[in-house]
Amino acid sequence: MKTIEIKSAWNGNSNCEACSIRSSALFAELNEEDFSKIHSPIDDLSFEAYANIYTQGDSSQSLYTLREGYIKLLHINPNGSSRIVRVVLPGNLFGMEALLGEHYEHSAVALTNVRLCRIPKVIISSLGEESPRLHRQIVKKWGEALSQSESWFSEINTGRIEVRLAHFLLKLAKELGSSAIAPLFRREDMGLMMDVKFETISRALASMAEQGLLTNITRLSVQIPSIEALRRFSERGI
Amino acid sequence: MKTIEIKSAWNGNSNCEACSIRSSALFAELNEEDFSKIHSPIDDLSFEAYANIYTQGDSSQSLYTLREGYIKLLHINPNGSSRIVRVVLPGNLFGMEALLGEHYEHSAVALTNVRLCRIPKVIISSLGEESPRLHRQIVKKWGEALSQSESWFSEINTGRIEVRLAHFLLKLAKELGSSAIAPLFRREDMGLMMDVKFETISRALASMAEQGLLTNITRLSVQIPSIEALRRFSERGI
DNA sequence: CGTCGTCTTGATGGGCATCAATACGTGTGG
């Protein structure tokens, strides 16, 4: 039996006022006076790919904002099967259930190396008493999460697998002129997101490469020679 | 060509302080003083089954709480296909995107005859300035919506269709001792929720009746002779 | 270089889509 080592690192306490992603993060609307009211430490943490951030059912003491990398949120069903309910992108908030209940309602696992900020929920509740701005921002971020979760499922889980994969890639692609590069994850993870088996993901990628929609498929990324062509494919299935 | 008549009725302005579902609704935490600050009218409306409440892309001026009946929220994809992203149950809040942006991000359509309250968003923003209680309640309701949406998809969209249908029925069933009765909707709507065609829903219902899991299937409802048996089936697929 | 985990590719079978025909229910008009 092998011990599973979860690798993480503490990068210090966050300086939120100077944070590079502050404009897109939770504390965007806070001013200097608000920051002076933050006393509990906000930790800046790094995790390696596949590390566990928290597990469904854990006592929820903090919520998080993702700075770099990708995270999957998975819901584990009573029968043991699991399903990826959301992919967290940089700038997104996750673990907000901490504010409501005592336990996380899903597990958060790193898909890549990640860097994130851990915000103790006591900060939110104490600061929330005094700062309507913070509450507004939470409502806004939360709403974005809901709407991303809904459109994620709607677009990633309808139609033939190749079409779904096209939507998935378009959501994550970083444009470089008319072409682009999109990250890939473990085929099994991608299968959980789109509700197919990993072999099917593999076949779909190969088939789309044959059609000229994708090139240069590796474990971790894929090139999209023409975003326009892929978008047409995703909309019309051609 | 036939004109489609959308039938709705105005039941008057809501008296939120005396509302029967107030404890589970948005204004649960407000006190008398807060209510005195509400000036815009909150309408109490009724819609017939299949009526449109609002449409994706409409200018969003209000959010809603459902009092009676069921509502489907559908997301319409760029390619024209649509998918039910959430089913709204009595006491739930919907249309919260109104607070964030200028347009609704999905359409809301009545599955049955419904009764609901329409809350202009100006109430929330003006009241929100002064009442942290209301903001807390919005965050809470919104979080419930997110978590329902996630668990909805996770449990209703994994596995064989009969298993998914079992989860669906268990979520909506009203217990009567050891048996129960669950509402059904149009087969096409149910198909959109579980991502199958309406014929498949029909076949699944028939097959589960043959197995003794369901009896008395009609257009609008179905009897569950043993909730326990259905739950075992939903968890183990037997 | 060998092992292990992951990815790819092949063969077969099952579940759902699709097309089609029929049955049921509700409302309309004769």
Place this chain on the structure above:
DNA sequence: CCACACGTATTGATGCCCATCAAGACGACG
């Protein structure tokens, strides 16, 4: 009140897409 039309639900036949089982390739790492 019955006949008919229309929307919805059921049931059947066929084919496609994906799951499953299996074997082999590739890459990372000790």
